[in-house]
Amino acid sequence: MNAPLPLTVAREAAGAYDRVASVTNDIAGKLAQRLAKETQGEVLFSPADRGRYATDASIYQETPVGVFVPRVAEDIRLALDICRDLKVPIVPRGGGTSQCGQTVGAGLVIDCSKHVRGILEVDAANRTAVVEPGLVLDHLNAALKQHGLWYPVDVSTSAQATLGGMAGNNSCGSRSIAWGNMVHNVLGIDAWTADGQLHRFGKFDEAAGFVRGIGEQVRQMAGDLAPDIDAMWPKVLRRVAGYNLDVFRNQNPKPYTADGSVNLAHLLVGSEGTLAVTRSLKLQLAPLPRAKVLGVVNFPTFYKAMDTAQHIVRLGEGTLTAVELVDRTMIELSLQNPAFAPIVRGAVIGQPDAVLLVEFSGPEKAPLVKHLDRLVQLMGDLGLPGSVVRLEDDGAQKALWEVRKAGLNIMMSLKGDGKPVSFIEDCAVPLEHLAEYTDALTQVFRKHGSRGTWYAHASVGTLHVRPILDMRQGGAPKMRAIAEEASALVRKYRGAYSGEHGDGLCRGEWIQWQFGPRITEAFARIKDLFDPQHLLCPRRIVDAPRMDDTRLMRFPPSYKVIPLQPALDWRGWDVQNDPSTEKTTRPGTGGDPAHGYAKAVEMCNNNGHCRKFDAGTMCPSYRVTRDEKHLTRGRANTLRLALSGQLGPQGITNPEVRDAMDLCVSCKGCKRDCPTGVDMAKMKVEFLHHWHARHGWTLKDKLVARLPDYARHAARIAPLLNLRNRVPLLARLGEKMLGFSARRRLPEWRADHFFRERPATASRDQVLAAAKPVVLFVDTFNGHFESENARAALALLQAAGYTVHVATKANDDGGHLCCGRTYLATGQVDEARRKAREVVEALSPFAERGIAIVGLEPSCLLSLRDEHLSLGLGAPAQKIAAHALLLEEFLARELDAGRLDELKAKLRPVTRKILVHGHCHQKAFDAVSPVLKLLKLIPGAQPELVESSCCGMAGAFGYEAAHHDVSMAMAELSLLPAVRNAPDAIVVADGTSCRHQIRDGAGREAVHAAVLLARQLPAA
Ligand SMILES: Cc1cc2nc3c(=O)[nH]c(=O)nc-3n(C[C@H](O)[C@H](O)[C@H](O)COP(=O)(O)OP(=O)(O)OC[C@H]3O[C@@H](n4cnc5c(N)ncnc54)[C@H](O)[C@@H]3O)c2cc1C
Ligand code: SF4
């Protein structure tokens, strides 16, 4: 069994020193206490906190002593002083997206990304900016846009990567052929050395004191080692290993500075936190390219593509900004995706073995088009006439870049214990050898029973490739064997073994191999000059451990999962794969003691993609808290640690898991956006099931869950129950006794609800025999609380000429048909299954006949397509899922089939602006565009989609007193401001919770799309 993490909570460490010290070592307790007392930062020492910071996007895991989240930059210095006193190592961290274990370490992890992220200065005239280390690249570039500038080191993780982390790793973007790496674009760094002194690292000529002294000594070393440097140092743009000793004897094809001077900040770039802790960075900005064109070159063989890259990079006269490879596997994966297939088809000719995306950028389009002409000509000269697809339109280019990204994501979503592992994923070789190198490495993979999918930066000879290895079973020795053969190839072709993602735990031991003993010794001396006590990231770059030390791995051979009987069906994840064909075994055969749940959780590879801030849907709780704990990645890590016993014997029912799950609003943003398909909403249902099975359900949980069952009885005493919304004392009592926020109005009960005053509609037999049949599934919320929506939907369908049957239970017991959502939301899976079974019984005959089952409330209807398939209800549930549609999805489909002319002709025009807010589950199922499409049927309507993520209400979540503030904060991110900014607009929101949040937060009535459409029908 995996060893549990030893330390208990010290969050409020100031008063908790004794408690911490009694269960752990004295130093950790003192550290927690002093950090809490002497700084303003957050002190996170619980086992789960430490576990969440024990990993990054690499295969490694090492548990830190604790985690510190500085509130202001000065906190970092204070933490440095405390750590020095107590001799505790420090691991600085940004987004934690490193692929080689750079942020994994046993000391105090300092997370700069939450608070220390300001833009301190922008000098547009001189094109420079000064920023704090925790600032995310995309946020910097968003702020620079108004100046027509950007920071051009465009790493793929631009939405998560911090400038401090990028400098730490000497990161490189897709367009490095034009702009170089971080080292080429950093002008200065202010940083604390381990002794707590703040120094300015900039031009060597201008340096004084300590910095000058260091500069002198490094210059001396570079001079002494000149023959070694000349002989051993890789002469490629993409070399990021070791320290940049060559600032004094440049080996990089692109000079580090424009004027040839030496900049001592460049010693810190790529030092991976081992030399100093960055306080701020001065960056060289670039003009934002105004025009771009893209040529997609199609190759009959991968070899030919690789061989041609060296010729293509000579084109463009300085305007060539990218040559990116996409291989056949990725093309095929993209073609399997219905959204991407048309884009890919438009860019490929026949069935190419590989394509190169060749981009030219500049101030104007016309000259770039000429470069595209030359590309076409070049390909003709090289024997490939007609191989280039020209994309001059910006939208088309953007769409294709998106596909390239998504292709990689699909590759990463391989189920089973074998995963594409990064350890030789960024070797860089000179372009003239690229074809031979990739060919030889492919043979190496084959020899070891694996294969690699190739992609990325052909322009600079850095191709990403990850062979599939099972680290639990023989992965480590295979990794070493492949690494050794790959390194021999790198040496043969005089390349760089570490060409983009850094050294970390994965490539540190290869530094000596790359540079020889004398330069390696010089690196050790540089480390000693900066950090004689080895306080900063010890055993990284200098004296690094072996890459295949399984004690440092997340999934060592000893990794075990606590047996668990899940309530939902996770067998689809319980598989193994064949590393050479990527074919997976049958569901349920993967050997997971948690029957697939653990393997589903382990799909999170920590890439940090969920640390997103744009108005997409993933992950709203992180966006409002910026806490790792409230991030999809943090939750998946917490679950993984718990399921594998690393948080203690309670396994999944550990309170730390409950805390991490608490703010998950089950929006399914991750289900849609997570590259590896982590579906935390579903995982939360499973967790809640086990948690409540052990701890019981509260009265509030029961009231929420059973609402569909008691609703018809409660409706009879509607005026009495509604008093709660009118008498503040009752609301306060409700908060105290049940936990519903007194600051919220609860949905109003009504006696005249849809189910009681049900309009006459077609019977089961009539709809089964009808020419234009449809079944309307009316959920609890629209049926009981907002009956006008259900009536509007009915009117609309009838006006469009459909024979409508309102779904009822097969065995009528007086209650309405319910999807079981409220039971799922409280983890009562067995009850939910009972409800779902009723749905299956009632709707199967219609699904069998291919009749559409149409619903109004996204979270209810879409559970027929989602959660119901995990309840073990077999083929009938699948059949129903195939025919379950939201009202707008159904009508949009009918529109496309030319069957809505009747309805279209009836709709009266609208003059007001229409704002549309998509429900999270609509977004997760790509069901928002049908809403817009339908609304556009109304003459004069120009519906505008609000760029919003979760409204924050999320079922009962926002009604709970404990969640009120977080709920409102989520709504304030984008939805409520957008509504307020359009005071005259009609607001359309299909989710019942969303409508309530809009009313509570902006004081505006939002309507279901069905209501707006029905209003435009002539009065009957
Ligand atoms: C899917 C994926 C795609 C990627 N694509 C690219 C790519 O295109 N190009 C590329 O170069 N990399 C890429 N990477 C690697 C990684 O995203 C980048 O290196 C990124 O710049 C790291 O940023 P971060 O904020 O996550 O840094 P972290 O991983 O948190 O830290 C990186 C290093 O910087 C140090 N550090 C952080 N803050 C400080 C500080 N204040 N003072 C001193 N040292 C500090 C850390 O100790 C660590 O050594 C990719 C990673 C993934 C998972
Ligand atoms: S949850 Fe998904 S997006 Fe987030 S880190 Fe894990 S794999 Fe990446």
Ligand code: SF4
């Ligand atoms: S379901 Fe939503 S809130 Fe929960 S982890 Fe996923 S994105 Fe975050």
